[in-house]
Amino acid sequence: MHGERRGISYRKLDHLRICLDSLVRGGCSLLDEVVLPYSPLGAVSPAGVDVSVWLGSRRLEAPVMVTGITGGHEAAEEFNCFLGRLSAEYRIAVGVGSQRAGLEHPELARTYRAVRRCGGSDAVVVANIGVAQLLEKGVGYAEAAVEMVEADALAVHVNPGQEAFQPEGDIIEDAASAIERVVESIDVPVIVKETGHGLDSSTVKRLRGMGVRFLDVSGAGGTSWILVEARRGRGPVAVSGRWLAGLGNPTALAVMEARWWAPDACIIASGGVWSGRDAAAALLLGADMVGVALPVLRAYMAGGGGLVEDYITALIYSVKAAVGLSGARSIEEYWEKRLAVGGTLQRLAEQRGIDFNLYPAVRGWGGRGRCRA
Numbered sequence: 001m002h003g004e005r006r007g008i009s010y011r012k013l014d015h016l017r018i019c020l021d022s023l024v025r026g027g028c029s030l031l032d033e034v035v036l037p038y039s040p041l042g043a044v045s046p047a048g049v050d051v052s053v054w055l056g057s058r059r060l061e062a063p064v065m066v067t068g069i070t071g072g073h074e075a076a077e078e079f080n081c082f083l084g085r086l087s088a089e090y091r092i093a094v095g096v097g098s099q100r101a102g103l104e105h106p107e108l109a110r111t112y113r114a115v116r117r118c119g120g121s122d123a124v125v126v127a128n129i130g131v132a133q134l135l136e137k138g139v140g141y142a143e144a145a146v147e148m149v150e151a152d153a154l155a156v157h158v159n160p161g162q163e164a165f166q167p168e169g170d171i172i173e174d175a176a177s178a179i180e181r182v183v184e185s186i187d188v189p190v191i192v193k194e195t196g197h198g199l200d201s202s203t204v205k206r207l208r209g210m211g212v213r214f215l216d217v218s219g220a221g222g223t224s225w226i227l228v229e230a231r232r233g234r235g236p237v238a239v240s241g242r243w244l245a246g247l248g249n250p251t252a253l254a255v256m257e258a259r260w261w262a263p264d265a266c267i268i269a270s271g272g273v274w275s276g277r278d279a280a281a282a283l284l285l286g287a288d289m290v291g292v293a294l295p296v297l298r299a300y301m302a303g304g305g306g307l308v309e310d311y312i313t314a315l316i317y318s319v320k321a322a323v324g325l326s327g328a329r330s331i332e333e334y335w336e337k338r339l340a341v342g343g344t345l346q347r348l349a350e351q352r353g354i355d356f357n358l359y360p361a362v363r364g365w366g367g368r369g370r371c372r373a
């Protein structure tokens with residue numbers, strides 16, 4: 001038991017070390033293919049732009065979520081405490097990492113609880129569990145994760161790409177049934193997320209059919225969990241992981257597919273959405289919110305909380321400036337702006353069955369209400 005706990009904690013520390021020290025970016029998000037609209041005579045001052053959005057019953061000042069990163073080891077407690085304060089101060093959402101360690105070893109729960117303890121009731125917190133544990137342990141497991149951090153939403157991660165290259169990994173082949181049950185019985189929004197290889201249209205259609213309304217596409221082009229695992233491993237499987245690092249749905253395409261096949265869903269664009277430009281591009285494509293993980297971790301380790309605050313401030317200012325310079329006063333108006341994308345993204349979108357003439361109008365269906373519970 002003790003050894004198993006150490007196993008999970010060591011694996012998490014290994015992941016952190018690799019994400020901090022090595023190149024772990026895989027593939028290409030294709031967000032560079034999006035042209036940001038610019039209207040010299042219609043421009044609105046960034047200060048006058050409203051980029052607030054809902055997440056369930058909570059209002060966020062900016063459409064930003066720090067997606068699940070860590071928990072379950074000593075170093076995580078301080079980081080999650082910082083995230084709690086960040087959320088309360090900037091009114092953005094923050095997630096904890098997979099709560100498996102805390103649920104299976106209650107003495108580690110405090111490393112996750114720190115997010116709520118430090119952020120108080122103003123923090124908007126997203127709990128996190130893996131679909132494999134959900135399938136094995138049932139809905140009670142999800143409820144316990146939500147309760148542990150008094151969460152406002154629950155993220156369930158599906159990550160077969162990572163599992164295929166993790167020495168201790170295991171691909172779950174009948175994950176969907178577990179998700180269906182949890183959506184029916186949990187009373188906070190359930191976000192189904194990938195971890196850097198992207199949701200695709202067949203997954204989105206299936207999830208939407210089951211009643212899942214919150215999707216974090218976590219596409220390819222940012223942190224590649226195939227590559228992280230390949231860097232932990234040795235031998236032919238690790239070589240293969242380096243070859244397949246960029247496998248999956250590029251983030252820009254994943255956002256478009258999710259929006260097209262689930263027009264009323266709340267879509268979080270993550271996976272290499274690292275700069276303010278990336279964020280503005282993802283929102284213009286029809287995402288409701290952007291998610292960031294690695295840049296926050298790296299900023300924290302390089303310069304502490306102050307550097308993360310600078311990063312988040314720059315990210316939010318970029319979104320407000322991009323929206324304002326397009327001539328829009330809100331994200332809703334931004335979704336009405338012209339959509340111009342490069343040939344690669346357009347061709348790929350068309351290959352996936354998206355009608356590019358109709359797509360621009362679909363971006364804003366349902367408006368900001370899409371993320372409201």
Ligand SMILES: Cc1cc2nc3c(=O)[nH]c(=O)nc-3n(C[C@H](O)[C@H](O)[C@H](O)COP(=O)(O)O)c2cc1C
Pocket residue numbers: 015016019067068069070096097098128155156157193194195196218221222223270271272273291292293294295297
């Ligand atoms: C160090 C680290 C740990 C992560 N741990 C989790 C996790 O426990 N659960 C999860 O759902 N995603 C986890 N992720 C994935 C992120 O939430 C995100 O989906 C992915 O990294 C892509 O975003 P990025 O390109 O901004 O890093 C982790 C990411 C990082 C960098």
